[in-house]
Amino acid sequence: MIRYVLMLALLLPLSAQAGPWPREVGQVFLSLSGERNRAGASYASAYGEYGLTPRTTLGVELGRTTGETTAILWWQRALDDGQGVHRIALQSGVGAxxxxxxxxxxxxGALSWGRGFDRWGGGWMTAQVLARMTGGAPDPRGPDMPSLAASFLTAKRVVKADLTLGLRPRDGLMVINSLWLEDRQDEGFAARLAPSLVFDAPGPIKIELGVVQPLTGRAEQAVRLGTWLEF
Structure with missing residues (x-):
């Protein structure tokens, strides 16, 4: 485990998921994160959000894995009026x-829902359904690209559902549990559980450390390391 964490620290630090809450106007959120599994396959990403209007957030995602680099620019619009506990947002994006x-x-395109709560020190729940289509190309897998490593590559069609429960048991600490469900055109259905801890670091930086545990599908255990910055 320690060896994997040290290796991740050398990477351009899975991307953060946009929730349904819009960023405040002019506010910026940045995340650098990485994931590496027991088969040696790794994924590194940079992610950013910017509050454009009180109800509109712009975002960018850059990802890199063996054999593939991805860039996505997306736009998210709040569908609720900001009243009550429930938040709903619609997202669309393009990239290459x-x-x-x-x-x-x-x-x-994605649809997300979320709400906050005060129990257990305060926390939040979110759910997001995302559909992504990629233009066709020859299958990059070959003798040197086993299926487990290829699972990081973007499929021609993929539908994802992410369910997240976050808790703040004390100041400076967040406990996040996510369930990732994914149906890929090339690999079929997979489910993974991703618990993580987020700690305050000096200044506005937060550090995330977590693991990814496969439940179904062809996948390996993985570790995650990331940094968050908000200003």
Missing amino acids: VRRGDDLLPLAQ
Whole structure:
């Protein structure tokens, strides 16, 4: 475990998931994160959000894994009026995937819900359903690209559902439990559980350390390390 964490620290630090709460106007959120599984496959990403209007958030995601680089620009709009406990948002995005010499178009759409609560020191719950389509290209897998490593690559069609429960048991600490459900055109259905701890670091930085435990599907255990910055 320690060896994997040290290796991750050398990476450009899975991307943060946008929740349904809009960013305040002019506010910026940045995340650098990485994931590495027991098969040696790794994924590194940079993620950012910017509050454009009181109800609109812009975001960008950059991801890198063996054989693939992805860039996505997305727009998210709050559908609720900001009253009550429930928050709902609609997201759409476009981007591109670089696989070897191929540059493929990408489009995605998502619907998310969330609410906060005061029990157990305060926390939140979110649910998001996301559909993504990528332009076709030759299958990059071969003798040197086993299926487990290829599971990090973007499928032509993928539908994801993410369920998250976050708690703040004390100041400076968040406990986050996520269930990731994914149906990929190339690999079929998979489910993973991703618990993590988020600690305050000096200044505005937070550190996330977690694991990914496969429940179904072809996947390996993995560790995650990330940094959050908000200003």
